[in-house]
Amino acid sequence: MEAGKRTIREIFNRGRNLEIPFFQRSYVWDEPQWKRFLEDMVMVSENRSPYFLGSVILKQQETSSDRDAVLTVIDGQQRLTTLNIFLKVLCLMNGDDSDFTETFKKQRDKKIILLHNHNDIESFNKVVYLTELSNFTNISENDHILQAYQYFKKSIEEEELLEKLEFYDILDNILFVGIDLNLGEDEQQIFDTINSLGVRLTTAELLKNYFFKRDEITKYNEYWKDIFEKDDDTYLYWDREVVTGRIRRTVIDLFFYSYLQIKIQEDGLNVKTQDKIDFSRVENLFESYKRFIKDYGLNKDAILKEIREYALLFINNFDSEIVKEELPSTDGIERINAIIFGLDNSTLLPYVLYVLKNVANENQRNELFGFLESYLLRRLVVKATPKNYNQLFSDRLINNQILSKEEFMEIIAQSDNKINFFPNNEQLKVGFDNSIIVNSQAAGVLYMIESKIRDNTRHSTGLRGMKMYSLEHLMPKKWINKWSPVETKEEKDFRNFKLLTLGNLAIITQSLNASIRDSNWATKKDGQGTKEGLRHFSGGIETLSPFLAIEEWNELEIQKRANYLYEKAVKIWQEA
Template identity: 70%
Template sequence: MEAGKRTIRDIFNRGRNLEIPFFQRAYVWDTEQWQRFLEDMIMVSTTKRPYFLGSVILKQQDTTSNKDSILTVIDGQQRLTTLNIFLKVLCLKNNSDNDFTETFKKQRDKSIILLHNHNDQESFNKVVNLESLTVFKDVSENDNILSAYNFFNENISTDDLENSIDFFNILDNILFVGIDLGYEEDEQQIFDTINSLGVRLTTAELLKNYFFKRNELDNYIKYWKQIFEKDDDTKIYWDREITTGRLRRTFIDLFFYSYLQIKIQEPELKVNTEDKIEFSKVENLFESYKRFIRDYKLDKIIILNELKEYAHLFKENFDFDIVNNELNSDNGIERINAIIFGLDTSTLIPYSLFILKNVTDENQRNELFAFIESYVMRRMVVKATTKNYNQLFTDRLISNKILSKEQFVEYLEGRNDKVNYLPNDTELKQGFENSILINKQTAGIVYLIESKIRNRNKQATQLLGISKYSLEHLMPKKWENKWNSVSTKEAKDFRNFKLKTLGNLAIITQSLNASIRDSNWPTKKRGSGNKEGLKHYSGGIETLAPYLELNEWNETEIEKRAEFLLGKAKEIWTAE
């Protein structure tokens, strides 16, 4: 890597091409940026002082010796494109188009140095090859290249030409922070390092330009555009961001990660353990793809065909909006979605995708999904560790081809695993009686029970999505002022413990007003004045409504409700 100060002439070396990745997103600058750019160019020209125009990162491509050098524009697309358009207009207005040619076109054949992406190539070439000024009419609202040309053509005035703007003043005083990368260097790492400059490049963008070259437009349309960029709804789906652990990740990145975890488990590829560990790191996903395909000598077209098939399955089955919509009581991928997106358990995605691809029998598939729900929720109730979930759900279950409930049970029993164990009914009982969980987990446990028993009882009130409910302590944490007192410190400690357990926690449709939340039991149930209570916000909630008929709520009733929830959980989350 070489870094340092660069002039326009340094960047636009006339013996080489600068190539914006062909499948990069389009040029996006608009009026606000163009106006500022114009003002900055006037300032540079009049003051003749050095002006840094930001960073430009170029990466050497692997080219044969008889071809001109080609550098990929990793960062700087917007600035370099705007500079070309602005100076083209300036030269045409000054009747000095030869100055533009001698700077921004190659010396040998006068061809364009800056090779644009597929979105903007036609418009950009049209602008920089103009021989005289024109006005482009009926410009598409998405064509920012022609719009930029029209803006500069309209806004560079005669007064500017006479007094303010000089082509060579700009050429001599514009500077860049330049970073030149060798062919083998990792551009993703550079992006992470200079992230403070606002540079961002997604794994999907890197992979798109890794898989497809400028002469592979048909393959791009077949294997990428039709899958990930077909229309606005498709783009919105794949660009959706969710939080996974400490990271914000798009659906398309989750998909590429999941496919890779499935692929590296194929026994015939014989991926070694060290590489599996490396390829499971989210932060290095792009480099993992490149090295995996290179080192294990994989055919890109075969990979693209598989990606296409898996991507269809992913889009058809993984739906974040389940957190906002009523959850079906039937076992299957919908309930797994609620656990993944409602309870932040994205580690289930690779294995779930593997099941969807390889289990064609719907009953077998849904039975397995039901067992996964039982496994995850039982462990959640007893506060079992999730630290090994990534290894379990992205490695062992896939590599061992666990594709039925019976195989999953046999796998767990065969390992006698104290880390990945399935809690039995005794342990589940202790969990409902004693576990103190974070609010999201508690709400999820109660919600998933509610979704099963409500449908069984044919409740008329619609169940909302998991995200629509608030968690409420029936006996409030601040009980001492308005609830019956207890006589001993031991009794007080016991109450303070019990009110944090599952038997005292319920889901309601809206958080209570603070004054009602801490009121005594009768007031908390009915509300006071214009402030509604539990009864108003618990319509049809089977896990709560019956208990609002009680005249008193205490530690005994908390334990009884815990026993009720336990009974339902044992029916729903079986542990054969």
């Protein structure tokens, strides 16, 4: 890595090309940036003193011996593009286009040095290959290249700036902070450097640049653009962020992680155990792809074809917004979506995607998904650890090609690893009686039961999405002043424990006012004055409504409701 001051001539060395990579999106500068840039250029011309125009990061590409050197523009696209457009306009207005050619075009063939990617290449080349001033009409609102040309041309003319702008004064005094990266340098270090400068490169952007060359537009359109960048809705889907553990990750990153976990289990590749461990880490996903493809001799085009197939399955089946929508009661991919995105089980994604790809029979898929729900929800209620799920769903289920309910049941039953046990009814009963679960998970358990037992024909409002409900403690944590007293410390401790269990928790359509939340049972049910209570916000919720007729809510009633929830759960999540 070499860093230091760079002049325009040093950046635009006429014996090489600067290439905007695939991962860079369109040129996006607009009038506020152009106005500031033009003011700065006037100042540089008038003062004739050095002016820093920001940083430029260039990385050496591998090229054949008979081809000129090519450097990738990692950071600086907006500034370098603007400089080309502005100075092109200035040279044409001065009648000295040769000045532009001798600076921004290669010496040997007089072709432009800065090579734009598919987003802007047509408009950029229209500008830089002009031989005289032109007016562009019918410019798209998204075409900032041609808009910039029109802006500089119009502004210089209307503000009579031509006499104040001197091409060589600008050329001699503009400086950059240049960082040059060699071909063999560690990629991760490079991208860490970029991120520290405020440039965010996602795994998808890096993979796009890795898979496609500049002239492979047809391949790019078929295997990438039509899948990941087709329109605004497609962008929105893939760029949406999902919480996984304590980390927010984009849906597209979750997809690329899932595909890799499936691929490394493929028969015949014989991926080493240590490599599987390395490739299963969410960090450095781009590096994992590069090393996996290189070390195991995989064909990039074949990988792209598979990625396209899996991505279509993914976008047609996985929806993180399911938590805002009514959930059907029938087993299927919708309920699995709710478990993945509502209960933070993203480790399921590779296996579920694998099932979608390899099980054509919908009934067989749904039966397996129903069992998967039973397995995961039972384990959640009994507080079984999810730490081994990655190993289970990728290494064991995908690796052993488990594609049916019966095969799943068998592999769990044969497991000598008790961490992956399927909780029986007795364990489930203890869970409903005694487990203290994180609020979001407790709400999810209640919602999954509600979505199975609710009869919408009896209610004027339908079931909402999982995240559209609030969790309420029927007996509040602050019960001491307004609820019946207890005599001993043991009774107090027992009450404080039981009010945290599932029997005392309910989902309602809106959080109660704080004064109602901590009131006595009668007020909490019916509200007071303009402040509504549980009856108003229960919305016909089957897991709560029957209990609002109870005169007094106490530890005994909490246990009765736990028994009720358990009886529903046993029927919904059947024992293995």
